[in-house]
Amino acid sequence: MTAAFFLQxxxxxxxxxxxxxxxxxxxxPDNLHERFLRINKGLDIKNILMADHQYNNTQDIYQLQxxxxxxxxxxxxxxxxxxxxxxxxxxxxxxxxLDTDSNxxxxxxxxxxxxxxxxxxxxxxxxxxxxxxIQVPIKVLEQTCCKHHKFQYEEVEILLPVAYTCTQxxxxxxxIEIKSYGTDIPxxx
Numbered sequence: 001m002t003a004a005f006f007l008q009x010x011x012x013x014x015x016x017x018x019x020x021x022x023x024x025x026x027x028x029p030d031n032l033h034e035r036f037l038r039i040n041k042g043l044d045i046k047n048i049l050m051a052d053h054q055y056n057n058t059q060d061i062y063q064l065q066x067x068x069x070x071x072x073x074x075x076x077x078x079x080x081x082x083x084x085x086x087x088x089x090x091x092x093x094x095x096x097x098l099d100t101d102s103n104x105x106x107x108x109x110x111x112x113x114x115x116x117x118x119x120x121x122x123x124x125x126x127x128x129x130x131x132x133x134i135q136v137p138i139k140v141l142e143q144t145c146c147k148h149h150k151f152q153y154e155e156v157e158i159l160l161p162v163a164y165t166c167t168q169x170x171x172x173x174x175x176i177e178i179k180s181y182g183t184d185i186p187x188x189x
Contacts, residue, residue, distance in 0.1 A: 026146035032107045032153070039139045039155055048136055048162050049098065049112055061112060064089070065098045077118035089114070093122040094131035094164035105143040107153060114161045122166035132167045135159040 029035075037043075046061045064087060082090040089096050099115040118131045138160050141153035 025149055026151050027149060029150050029153070032141060035153075036107055036139075036141055039141075043138065045108075045112065045138065045160065048160075049114065061098065065100075065112070075117065077116070077120070078123060081123050089163070092164065093125060093166045094118055095123070096161075096164045107141040107143075111140070111160070114163050116164045118164070125166055128169050129166050130169055131164045133161045134163040134165055136162050 049061060067087075067090070078095060081093060081095065089098075094116055095118065096114040096116045098112050101111045101113060102109060103111075114133070116131050121127075122129045122131055136159070137157055139155050139157050142156045144152045144154050146152065
């Protein structure tokens with residue numbers, strides 16, 4: 001490093017004490033969880049992943065993750081659906097399992113989401129049927145920079161996969177517009 005460059009770093013460090021140059025001195029803001037709940041209007045991600053009412057608390061979601069791995073749905077698409085008193089995620093013709101996405105620069109750091117291995121079609125489905133994600137938009141907080149010794153976060157909307165369903169393949173169609181009471185309504189042909 002040249003002396004001039006080193007001098008510029010020292011000046012930057014002194015003039016901008018809360019800048020991103022000092023991330024090692026930054027800490028998390030105290031209100032991340034409250035802010036996350038506020039921007040999502042109190043929505044709890046775990047509740048939207050719990051399709052069956054018999055599974056309704058934090059411990060149960062981790063049990064479902066464990067069951068997913070035990071039934072090997074997380075490794076390959078089963079050839080038959082499960083019968084009996086299993087959660088809908090196992091009895092579906094597009095079975096899914098719960099997976100976790102981790103990102104240390106986001107709040108929440110760990111997000112549980114639905115995933116499937118049935119990418120080639122539904123179990124017992126007809127030709128042209130595929131497993132399609134059911135997604136819910138949620139907002140997360142992405143870490144951007146450090147100011148005044150606190151990490152700053154911005155709201156980012158993501159689509160959270162919460163389940164899968166068996167559907168017909170999407171077809172490319174032409175659409176026309178029909179004028180009705182001054183409103184354009186696209187109609188697929």
